[in-house]
Structure formats: C-alpha cells, structure tokens
Amino acid sequence: MLAQELFPLFQNVARNIVESALGLLGIGLTKRTKLTILKDASGIIKPSRMALLLGPPSSGKTTLLLALAGKLDPSLKVRGEITYNGYKLNEFVPKKTSAYISQNDVHVGEMTVKETLDFSARCQGVGTRFELLTELARREKDAGIFPEAEVDLFMKATSMEGVENSLITDYTLKILGLDICKDTIVGDEMQRGISGGQKKRVTTGEMIVGPTKTLFMDEISTGLDSSTTFQIVKCLQQICPERKGTADFLQEVTSRKDQEQYWADKIRPYRVVLRIPMSVLESIVWLVMTYYSIGFAPEASRFFKHLLLVFLIQQMAAGIFRLISAVCRTMIIANTGGALTLLLVFLLGGFILPRDEIPKWWIWGYWVSPMSYGFNAIAVNEMFAPRWMNKLASDNRTKLGVAVLESFDVFPDKNWYWIGAAALLGFTVLFNVLFTLALMYLNPMEKPQAIISEEAADEMEGDNTNSKEEPRLRRPVSKRDSASRSLSTSDGNNTREMAIRRMSSRSNSNGINRNADSTLEAANGVAPKRGMVLPFTPLAMSFDSVNYYVDMPAEMKEQGVAEDRLQLLRGVTGAFRPGVLTALMGVSGAGKTTLMDVLAGRKTGGYIEGDVRISGFPKIQETFARISGYCEQTDIHSPQVTVRESLIYSAFLRLPKEVSNEEKMIFVDEVMELVELNNLRDAIVGLPGITGLSTEQRKRLTIAVELVANPSIIFMDEPTSGLDARAAAIVMRTVRNTVDTGRTVVCTIHQPSIDIFEAFDELLLMKRGGQVIYYGPLGRNSHKIVEYFEAIPGVPKIKDKYNPATWMLEVSSMAAELRLGMDFAEHYKSSSLHQRNKALVKELSTPPPGAKDLYFATEFSQSTWGQFKSCLWKTWWTYWRSPDYNLVRFFFTLAAALMVGTIFWKVGTKRDSASDLTMIIGAMYAAVLFVGINNCSTVQPIIAIERTVFYRERAAGMYSAMPYALAQVISEIPYVLVQTSYYTLIVYAMVAFEWTAAKFFWFFFVSFFSFLYFTYYGMMTVSITPNHQVAAIFAAAFYSLFNLFSGFFIPRPKIPKWWVWYYWICPVAWTVYGLIVSQYGDVETPISIPGMEDKPIKWYIENHFGYDPNFMGPVAGVLVGFAVFFAFMFAYCIKTLNFQNR
Template sequence: MIVGPTKTLFMDEISTGLDTSTTFQILKCLQQIVHLTEATIFMSLLQPAPETFNLFDDIIFLSEGQIVYQGPRDHVLDFFECCGFKCPDRKGTADFLQEVTSRKNQEQYWADKSKPYQYISVTEFANRFKSFYVGLRLENEVSVPYDKTQSHNAALVYKKYSVPKIELLKACFEKEWLLIKRNSFIYVFKTVQIIIVAIIASTVFIRTQMHTRNEEDGAIYVGALLFSMIVNMFNGFAEMALTVQRLPVFYKQRDLFFHPPWAFTLPNFLLRIPISVFESIVWMVMTYYAIGFAPEASRFFKQLLVVFLVQQTAAGMFRLTAGVGRTMILTNTGGALTALLVFLLGGFILPKGQIPKWWKWGYWLSPMSYGFNALAVNEMFAPRWMNKLASDNVTALGVAVLKNFDVFPERNWFWIGAATLLGFVVVFNVLFTLALMYLNPLGKPQVIISKEVAREMEGDQEESGKVFVDEVMDLVELNNLKDAIVGLPGITGLSREQRKRLTVAVELVTNPSIIFMDEPTSGLDARAAAIVMRTVRNTVDTGRTVVCTIHQPSIDIFEAFDELLLMKSGGQVIYSGPLGRNSQKIIEYFEAIPGVTKIKEKYNPATWMLEASSIAVEVRLGIDFADYYKSSNLYQDNTTDLTTIIGAMYAAVLFVGIKNCNSVQPLVAIERTVFYREKAAGMYSALPYALAQVIAEIPYVLVQSIIFSLMVYTMVGFEWTTHKFFWFFFVTFISFLYFTYYGMMIVSITPNHQVASIFAAAFYSLFNLFSGFFIPRPKIPKWWIWYYWICPVAWTVYGLIVSQYGDIEDTIKVPGMVIDPTIKWYVQHHFGYEQNFIKPIAGVLVGFAVFFAFLYAYLFFNEKYAHK
C-alpha cells in the first residue's frame, strides 16, 4: 500500500494479532513515512500501548456517534481535566479515553473528590469541546473556504493503475510463479496421480488382450478412449479449490486497483500450460502403446493434442465454476453439477440420437462431445480398422464402431473437435475474467443455527442447583443482548467484541476447572478487553486456573495476571514466575541483568519486557536469556438403448454422489474446527459428535434419494413394480450415503478441505475405471479383478443393472451377434451379473456405508488434526 503513490491511508485495527513491541515498531515506521513524505494516515487501533499512542500527532475521539474530541494528542487530557476528570498515573491515555465516557466507569476518574460527582453524557462532552480552545481553533480553520487557485493538475490522478499495464502483467506473472512453487506439492501429487492411474489403465486395457476383430473389440477401445478423457477431465478438479482459496486476496487487490482482472487470469492460464503439457505427455507415453492404440506416430500426436485440450478445457471450466461460486460449498456443488451435465450430454453416456430434442443444444455445448468425437475418429480411421469389414460385410469396421456410438464417421471431425475444444478454452477463460471483473465476494461460510433448531436446544446449565448461564451472561455483560441473533461477522448480528465476549461466555458456561485462552482480547477495544479480562479475573477468583496468551496487553490487563511464562523464539523459557504488584517482580528480574535498560516512567511493563529481552539486546549484551534464566534462583523453583440407460444411471448416481462428497467436505472441515474447541472445553466427546454427524446425514440423503428415484424412474421408463422400484431406491440411497460418508472420511484424514478435495478426486478416476461400465468385469484382467470387488461404484452399477434388467427375457440386437440374445443373457454374459446376487449386493453396499462412517468416527476420535 505504501509503495504506491497513495498519500492518504485509512487503516482499521492493523495491530490485531500483534504484540506491543511489533505494533510499536510498525507505527514508528509509519510515523516516519508521514513526517518525511507529508502523507496522511487515518488509523483506528485496539488497545494501543501508551508509547504507541504517543506516536500520533492528532486524534479523533468518537463515542456514541458523536465527536467528543478532535485535535492534537497533547491537549486531549487538558480537555477532560477541564471537564473534571483526570487520568491516573498508571493508566494509559487510550484506556482512559475508552472508559471516561462510560456511565459505568466514569466516576472513578472524577478529579475533585471534595465535590459531588455528576455524570456527564457524551452529548455534553461534545458541546463542551466546541467551546474548548482546540475546538474553537478547529472551527475557525474549517470555516475558511479552500483556495482553488492553489490546486494543480499534478495532484490529480488520470490513470486507473499507477504503473504501466506491461509492468502489472510482469508482476502478476512473478506472483503466479511464486505461488506455483509454493504449491508444488499439489502439482507433484497430480503428476504422481496421473502416473499411477496410467499404470493401472495400461494394465487393465493391456494390449495383449486388446483385439481389432469386431465391433465388440472396438467398443473396448472406445471405452479406453473415454477413460483417458475422463481421467484428464477430473485432473482439473483441483483448480476449484486452488482458485477459491485465492479469491479473497484477489478481490481485495482488485478493489484497491492493484491490477486488472485480466492480469490475474493470463498468468494463471499461461503458466499452467507447461504443467498440462507435461502431464499429457506422461499420460500418453505410459498408455498409448501399452494399451495398443493405432501405432502410427501421427495418431499418437493427434491424441496427445486432444488430451491436452481436454485438460485445458476442464481447468478453464472448473476455474469458471470457482469464479462464479466464490465459496467452497457453492463451487463444489456447482462443479459436480457441471461435470454431470457435460458427461451426460457428451454423447457417450447418452448417444447423440437418444438425447431428447429439448436437450440437443446441450450436446452441442458440451466440450466432451467434441473431445469424444475427435478421439474416436482419430483411432477408428486407422488402417487396421478401416481395412476390415463389420458383421454386415459391407461397412468398414471402424465406421461401424463409430456409428454404434453415434459418432460422426468423417475424418474432418478430428479437427472440428480439436478446434472447438480450443474455442472452449478461450471462452471459459474469458468468462472467468468477466466473473472476476464484475462479481463480488459472497463472504465466508459460517456455522449458523436456525431459529427452529434454536427453539429445540433448550434447557438450563446449573451449578449447585442454580442456573449458571445468567450468572455468566452478567459476568461478560451480555444481558442486554441475550435475545440477539449472532449473525454473520461484519455483516449482521453481533459486533466483533460482542462475539469475543460470547465466545468466552460459551467456554465459561461449561464451568471448567482450567481454561486455556489464545489471545482472548485480540480484535477488541480497550473497554471490551477490560470487560473480558475482568471476567477472567473473576473466574480466577472462584478457584479456577486460566492459562492465557495475549497480544498488546495494556498496563491494567497485564497486571491482572498473577504469573508470567515468557518464551523466546524456539520455545526456550526466559522467565516463569510471579508478576508482583505493579509488575515489580519481573521488573526487578530483568533490571538485575547487567546492561538491560531501566523501565521508563508510565511505560507499559509488557512492552518494556519484550524490548528488554529481544534478540538485538541479547546480541548487544552477549547473553542468552534462556541460559541466564536456567542459572537463576527462579528456575530452581519451576518445571497432533441398455448401455445408454445403464450409462445414464451410472453417470447420474456417480455424479450426484460426487456432488454429495464434495459439498460435505467444507462443512465438515468448518465444523471440525468448532468441535475441537468445544471438546477441549469438556462439552462432549468425539464419538457422540461423530455419530451425530453420521446420523444427521441420513434424513437429507433419504429425501434426496426419494426425489431422485421418483424423477429418474419415471422419466427413464423402468418397469413399474414395487419390487424393482424398491431396489432402485435402495441402491440409490445407500450409494448417495456412502459417497457422503466417503467425503467425511477424507476430511478426517486431511488437514483441510482443499487437500481433501484433491485427495478425493484422485479416486474418482479409479471408481470410473473399475465400475464395470467402461470395461465389463469379464474383460478385466485377473490381476486387477480384486480392485473391482472393493470398488463401491462397481457394486452400485451391479445392483442397478440386476435389479432392473436381470430377469427380462426380451431380445435385443447386439453388434457382431447373429442370434439376438435376451437382455437377461446379455447382462449375465456381457457384464457378468447374476440376478440372484441382489441380496449380497445390498449387504455389501450397506457395508461400504458403515465402513466409511466407522472410519470417519474412528479418525475423528483420534483428533489427528486437533492442533491445526
């Protein structure tokens, strides 16, 4: 902010989370900038130490929406002394100002004890300031009109951005490259994922078992092409988490005119091209000849081009989804829905001719339809397919395979598909740029309890037979807000300091014997901090122990503690012992060290202590304070068609399941953070909480499954029998449920939902490959059949197909077969599904749901990431 040409800076609570010494150093630097460059800085601070407060030239004192004082800092105490109030010697001026206008705290500062105290309101203070000499001088200054002849065009800004656009673009490229290096783990993980899946694919579709004899063999090759496209499509899933994570910083920089949105998009897009090229080459080198695609070099490079374009299209599509969604929950849900539509309308789950006419436009807008056509045409127009005849002894085998999948049997469709994919890449990134340009952040996700739920959460927290909640509310001065809605931070509901007091109250209401607090006063003004610490002090006086870390404590807050544990960088203790009255003990300890500067009068002991024990002082004195402490006397006292319908069922269940998996992850991650805090307070243990979360998902998934089953079952036109509908609903319900539990389990083994999203996506490709749809079970090599039996999606597809088609004796036409087989026979011999296996399927699906739920509860119970 300072590097730019800005002459006026507005800063709000910049010291939150910093200690007093660091805050003083920052403010000292800003003071020098103001004086040297004649800049203006308007700043609000929380709990400023006296030495920090003394750095300011002027202050504006606001209370209840009125200006009580505005003018030089040196005269503010004079004004209040004129009003009859005096700041005590061991009281910081800022803390005094916070309390002198408060009805509850004003009396203690009444100067003339011989006269009766009379409360002076904020309005009266404001009126008296107008007659005070500082107020009169201010009024005289603002009453003089500005002389426009003194203005100059050089003082005006005519450009939106302070530096040339090429420099902005260069800076954004450097920033993007730095972020790529910092996130190198993700890109290495994605590459390793590609390598592992490529090895699996090349051993499943192994060339020794891949033939080019008939249409059925062609279908296997098409399945391999589809899997290749899907793997590289899912490879772009990580873009959603990475983009959403960066949006808050981007929005701030955009609104401050650091750079235009296109300067963010271009590096984001261009620097990922080499990564995508490398991943595409790795995939092609490991799969193309191992699977046994057409051996011509030209077809290898053509397929490489399409795979690369599919990766870029997917990355752009998911990046756009993140730009529109803007939060992890909306983005994950929107990403799963987008992927579902792209796949269903891509021409391979539902062939082009079987897509309803009112959805035909979706086929032409789906990037996957062009990718599928390009890949299929490239392979099937190879000489080994075109030099053979299909089962009708008329059509070329390659053309017959293309027609079976409703692919355009024309050579030029490779270039049409590739060119269109390139167009999608451009369009998606342009739309992403427009989303960045015109959309604003939606805000952070919060755990919100509705009024309906709140009404059910009733009861009394009692201690020794009396209501304890009211007592705590009174302690933290929240009685006047007891019926208020918490709301969203910075938007609605309670203010920041009220939220902080509420958080402390929630912990106190559990009546713990020991309390650990991490910066309870950060983000609060002096009065609110004093209220919190007064509450803590009262809690200590009841016999409880409070261990607290605190930043920027005022003199009053610092001396409210009984003992101090002070550590240097590296965790070494340099003081542990009593503070003493007026911090006398610690002052005596450090002043006893030869060379340490004595504390100044009215200086904050906390600030002096940090300065006296700094690394610079250690170097200057040639002493290690940790070693000095260990050698002191004080130390001695202390001590982690059929296929189409099947494909439609498979795709719908899979992608709705993935949507459940993705959308539950950020919610569980947020609630996990809340849980660890509440568990530490002794509210409840991990197991009941985890079980409650597991059970709470069942009603939602049940309603979701009922709606899904009624709509899909009716529209697809399955046989309306109670038995078949029940099995369809049951398989759908359990599948959605285990996907939800799978997402929860993934969160429990990862530190955050961004990593969980990437980790979960790594298994989606394997779920696709071994589902039994792209390559039927009888065609899976025997060395991989074990994974088929442990793949949950394979059991879902098994259950859906067998429940609807396992007993149908109608005949169907199968390419390459002279006699039309029955559906039952085809299901049994092509897919390897047995109709009488439905009950074991149900048991296994329930087992998967229970297994994922159990793992989630078990891992949650171990609290692996509680320290996060």
C-alpha cells in the same frame, strides 16, 4: 439482536428467495428497518499524514475505512462524496490506488512468511514507479538537484520490473520484525505456524509491499506489543519518500498504468502459461502409459494427434472448472456447480446417448458440450487409421471404420478431427476469458455482517422515529434481558480491583455503554457476587525446568544449522496458584503460547522435558483435561449454532453427571451474564470475518465456553487481543471475578494498558528463545517489577505516569541486552528472586499431608449415550441451519433428476435392441454416480470446518470420537432420505420404468444407499487427509477407478483377470449391479443383438454384463455394508488421526 426469521434455516432461506423474486417485480411482503451505520462523516486526510480512527464497537469504524477505500458492499446505500485529490471514486480505480488492511488475518497456512509477501508483491507489481522516477529525474536535472546516491539507487531498484519483489519484500520483513520467521509457515487452525502478533504483521506487510499510496488499516496493533506497534507505525510514516510531491501523487492516482496487473509483465510472460508445461508432461505420461497398452492405432502421427487432443481436453477442463469456481465463489456451491456441469457435459457428449437419440429439446446441449467435440475428434482419429479403413463392414460395402462411427452417431469425416481440436481450443480461450471477467466483476458471495445488540439497534431505530416501517431486528425483551447485569467485586481497597474499576469508568466514558446500570453497580462494589456457584477444588500447578524442542526445520538446515532439534523453551520454572492471576508476557515469538500449550497438554508434536505437577501430584493429561479450561488465541466455534446453544453444549458435556439439567441451565445463564453475552444469546456464531459475531464477541464466547465447564485451572491465550478498551474491561472483569472465586487463572498477553497490566497479581516475563527473565509479583502500582529492573546497572529509570508494561518490554529487549552487554535470563537465574521461586516450586511440588491425587471413575464427564445425545443435538442444528449445504445439494439432485428425466424421456419403454438397453443403463449409472459424487464433494467442507472444532473439543475432554462420529453419521440420514425420495419419484416416472412395488422399492433402496455411502465416503476422505482440498483430490482419484470398474464401460466378463478383484470391491459396481438386475433381471422380452440372434433381456444382462438375476439379496447387503464401512472408517480415522500441528 437477530430475530428468528433471520436465522439461516430452510424455511427462512425459502421465504427470502420468494421475497427477493417478488421484490424484483415491485412487490414487497415485509418492510425492513433502515439502520444508519455512518451519518454525516466528513473530514480530510492529507498526504504524508497519519490519522488515527477511534470508536467503540458498532460505531462504524470498519465501514468508514471500507468506504474510503472504495470497497463497500454494493448493496449498501451510500450518500455523500469521497474524492482523491479532487477526483471522485468513479473517475479512477480506487482499489488499485488504496489498500484496505483487514482486521482478520486470512492467509494460506502452508506458505511461508516470505513467500506470502513475495506473492503479494508480485501480484501488485510496481505501478507507475518507473514513469514517476523518470519524470522526477527530469525535473531534478532541470532544477540542478543532485539526489542522495543511496536513496536514488533504492528508488531505481524498486522501479524496475524483476528486481522490486525481493528488495521490497526483504525491506518490509526487516522493518516489520518478520525477518526472524521469514522461512516459517504462516499456519492456521490445523497447523502451528507463526505467533498471532507475527500473523498480524504479515497482514500489514501484504499491503505495504505494493505500490499503493493510501493505506486504510483496521486494528493493525491487535496482538502486538507496544514496541512492535511503534516500529510499524514509524515505518509507515517513511513509506512515501519525501522526494515525492503532490503533483506526482496526483499523476499516480489518475494514471491508467496504475492499474497494470502483474500478469501483464512483458519481461516474464512465461508466468501467463505457467500451468501449460505441467499439463504437457501429464498428458505425455498419461498417453505413454495408456495408448499402446489399450491398443490404439500404432502410427506415430495418430499418437501425436491423440496427444494434442488429450492436452486440449485437459486445458479445456481446467478452464471450465476455473470458471465454475469464480462464478460460484464458495466451495460447496462450486462443487455442486462442477458436478452439475459434468453431468450435463457427460450425458450430452454423444457417448452414453447417441446424437440421434437426444430429444430435440436437448439437442442444443450436444453442440455446446465440449465432450462431444473431443469424442468426435478422438473417434475420427482412431477409426480413419488404415487398419479400420482397409476392412469392410458386414454389408461388404461400407468401410469398417466408417460403420463404427455411424453406429455411434459420430460424423464420419476426417475434417472433424480438426473441427474438434479447434472447438476445444475455442472453449479453452472462452472459459479462461469468462474466468477473468468473473474475477474482475463478481464480489464475494458472503456479505460481512455484524451482530447488533438490542441497545444499539434501539439507538439506531431512534434515528428513524418518523419511519413507519416495522423493525425486523428485534425480539421481545424478556425479564432476564431487561434486568441489570450484576458483576462481582471484591474489597474496594484492592489495587487490582481499583484497576478494573478504572477500566470500567474509562471505557464507559469513552463510548456507548450498553449496560450502564450494571457497570455502575459493579464499580461501586454494591452488586452481589453471582456466577461460578458450582463447587470446585482449588488446585495449584508447578513446573520445573521445562524444555520444549521441535525437529529442526529443513529451511534452517539448508542454511547450515547442524542440530537436529530446535529448542523453543529453555529451563522454564514457575508455579500458578489458586486465587492468583498470572500474566505470561514477552515480545512476539518469545514462547508465551508455546509454554501455555505445553503446560496445558495441547501440544501435538515435539519433545517435552521437565516436571509438571498439579497440587504436588504428577500431571495426568486425561484427568487434567477434566478440571482445566483453555481459551485458545484462535476463536474456534461451530458456526451454525447460537451463543447460548454453544454454552449449553459445553456445559452439558463437561459438567459432572451429578449436576442436574436445571442447574446447568442456570449456570449457563449466569456465565452469559458474567461475560455480558446476554444480549447476544440468540445470535448465530458464524464464521470469523464473514458472518456472525465480531472479533471481540467471539473472544467473550471463547471464554464463556470454558467457564461453563467450571474448571479449577484456566489458561487464556491473549484474551484481550482484538478488543477495544470497553471489551477488554469486560473480559478483565470476567477474569478477575473468576480468580476471586479461588480458581487458578493464567493469561498470555501482549503489551497491555496500565489498567489491564495492574489487574494481574504476578508476572512471568520471557525473552526470545523461550527463557524466563522475571517471575514474581507485580506489587502495588507495579513497583515490584520496576524495582527489579531498575536495580540492574545501566537500565534507565521509568518515567512518571509511563506504562510499566511498555517500559519493561523496552528495557528488556534484545537491543537493550546488546547495549548493556548482558543476558537478562542469566541475571534472573543468579538473583534471589529466582531462588525464592525455586523454593516455592519445591514446596508446591510436594503433596500436602493427607492430600489425595485427583481421580475420576470415567475419562469423560458424561456417559457415551450422554455424549452422543449432546453431539447429535448440536449436529442437528448445524445441518438445519446450513442451507448453503443442504439446499444446494437438494437443488442439484432435483436438477439432475429433471435432466435425466427429460433427456431420457420414456426411454424405459424402449426394449428393442441392446443399444436401447445400454442407453438406459447409462442413464441410471450416470445419474446415480454424479449425484453421489456431488454428495461426496459438498460434505467435505462441512466436515472439515467441524473437524477443527472437534479437535478443540476433544482436547478439552468433552467427548470421545465415537459418539461424535456417530452423531455426524446419523444426521446425514434424514437429508439423504429426502433427497432420494424425490429423486427416485422424478426419474422413475419420467424415464418410465415398470411400475411395480418391488421394482420401485429396489430402485429406491439402491439409490438411497448409494447416495449414503458416497456421503460417508466424502466424510471418510476428510478424516484421513489434512484438509478438504487434499480430501477432494484424494476422492477424485478414486472417482476414475469407480468409473472404470463400475461394469458399465467394461462389463465384468471383459475385465482382465488380474484386475477383476477391484470390480468386486468397487461400490459403484454393486450399485450398477443392483439397478440393472432390479429393473431387468426378470424381463423376458427379446432384443436385437449385433452379430447374434435375438435374445431375452434377462439372458443378455446375465451373459454380457455377468449379472445373476437372483443375486439382489447379496447386492443389498453389500450396499449396506459399504455405507457402514465408510461410516466406521470415518469414525476410526477421526479418532486415531490428528492433523492438527501445534
């Protein structure tokens, strides 16, 4: 159990930082319990052999695989020795010889299956296949051996650079059964792609396309039917050709050439510089559009020299941002690091603050700023043009070009063009070298963490009884926690209940049982039925001739397909009834999840035909969402809340207002007991595969979140995927108990065990193409479905003690159809079973006499105020437990304030010349702009993660978009207020502005609303784009416009009339307006102005910048208006735009 001090809270992170710092000095404030994950694990894995690793949750299976693959986290303490053919892990590079296949399917959703495998094959290369084949051919020749022609040709083809990728990829696609979806995108939470089973096979395929010879595969069968799993395992046995001997394998493991990366491919070196042609094109387009229109020197030589500088600056910028991303390693920290670097480079680049004005303690920054070299080179290239050098300055001695350069503290030397160009090239090389080193040596910042239950922790601590250290992973055990978990059972003679008991007993005998007493009580049928105590209305669902189409993919049209639509479901008919547990089954890609999405109303695109009714009345989605639950295959939850908080949040939003808060809390606790989450009640949910709950724990949470809504109809998409026998038993007990209360429950499921399969009452079996081949009861020991298929001529009889689910999928496969020369879908349509089902559907499609259609006075269970309170409660905890977001932006703001304060130390007291005023205005402008941009960029990943959760919760009918958006907007205000408070105090004091209450207030006011509207602008960009990467690009496009039209670089009076309209709608322009006028709008101190007599500062800002000193009121109103506008647009777009593609 996670203790409160381990939560990612502000105070905890601060304490951990202090403890870590003291730990480096040898000072330990607290002692921690050492937990043994693996103990005395020994064994041998021989070549050409497959070893099966079994164990219950928290037994260390994944840790052992990572240890064998040489991929353990360096912070873990390891004893013992691992060798490959006698060589220790430090004697070669195991990460290039062995491959660990994760149980988490992490892919780029926009790439197709074939592109994903091709990319993996290209990155991994061919290793030492060519050298080994050469040696093998020599030995065969000496021994007089003549290899088989086809095998020899295959090995030669896969050993040659430039050929292996497509051949190996196509071969892997075929053996993994992915050839049918090779041109389909993988997909993710936001867009529909391949099925879960296919995604699991892609994860496996990514590794086996490479030259690695040792595979450590973590739960590769999750979500796959038995026939597909068997096919994968069978193909894995054949990956290493039998012609390869032990000596060859030994050479391959220890050879340094084994470590060769694909980018070193000498045949195709252009891949190293793949980005350069695009950069050249971008530079040319930019310069053609801007060079002559701005009015730079017209000579062709200067144009091309300018082009070279722009290209080098672009390459340097790309290199520095690559380096920042590799060093920072997370999106939020990288955004902050990038903004901080830009601020440093920008302020010390020699433009805003001339070189001679930079304080001596910051002058080093000028020499390490790439911008200073680029600025010097571009200025020298322009100012040494004849039109500048043929004229004299006002002193009639200095050439005009030199005088201009000297006024900006630029080196007046022609050689500085080449010095700047060489420096930019050097920075580009340096940044890319450091980027490569960072990728090689820096590990991911997030450490995978598992949530350990109290019982498991107790057992681990039991092994350390002699230790005097105080445990930190425990919390006081409450009476509720110490009580036995009571699970409901039904009649002991029920076949399905017997199956559930068998699962319980088998899983309990095969692993650690954390709830032995409650399990025995449930198995003996003596535990009282608990949970699901709130009243509900049992409902049936019937559907007749359901068809579903999507637009034909462009890839298929290119292959000659003439149709405009692709049909995924074909005439599906059936019914789901209260108290009946129905399974949707079929091979991967059969359309199980598609059918469930269509019936549940979760499809966001495509074309649906057919009749769907709820207890005889036409289904209305808004009403249906109130009485149904949907457990998605992908477990989507807010990562920063606890398990119990997730359930409370769902219950308070989805249960009727008539249910009291006390009853809701009791119901939440009962559901937690029902799905056995009580020991994890205070655990942070976390991100999948990174922190927080494990796969099976997240799956149980997904079910519990829907159960607390007290639905009448529940859809579960592969509820047992990723679960071991014990976890599957817990889930199926939960499902069975839910059904026994009279609810309608439908589950899609891949190849289950006998016990899970026989826990279902009815089965709807589908084949590829979205057609039904069986819908009816299973019967005792599945005899109904066995009799149905055995009655088909040519279908083999089931073997004794054989899993009927496995047999059913085998005899109904496409290969079996081809062998028998029949279509099982057509056979089903002509059967008497189909006729009975049609009659049942017709009966359920007619409302019973006196029945009334479902009606709710409001669309949502809670009022708008109730929705807002619940959303604000969750959002508040999410922000409070996101130190990587808030502490990072606080740190950036502090660093930016100190940088501005020290760089522009006491500059506020300098009021002698226009350049002094321009310098301080530039300081205010740059600081607010970069802190605002950082707020914008760091909020985008947070909103993107929560938006995925929002789509799920909105589809479940939990709330409307406006309360959710308002909660997000309000949650930002306190943090921006704190951020602005210390920023303004530091900057105002160090820059030495005039200390008056009014001026300080206006400085604070303008800064606060500027930071706020930048934050809301970042939220808005996420709401109008499909993901936060696109949002970052979209936002960055407007940063340059904000910069250009801010009124600092080009004062408003000098902006062309046809562009001045943009000045008035540019939010940064109003920020600069407010900062300048609030500080200098009433200052009458005269300043020297080049080419003019001395004038008061008030006159200068009014005539040079076009600022009215009496305009602060409207400026304040406009700044507030921008914040409100961006917040409103965020709310409006999150409501109206849906980028989730299902």
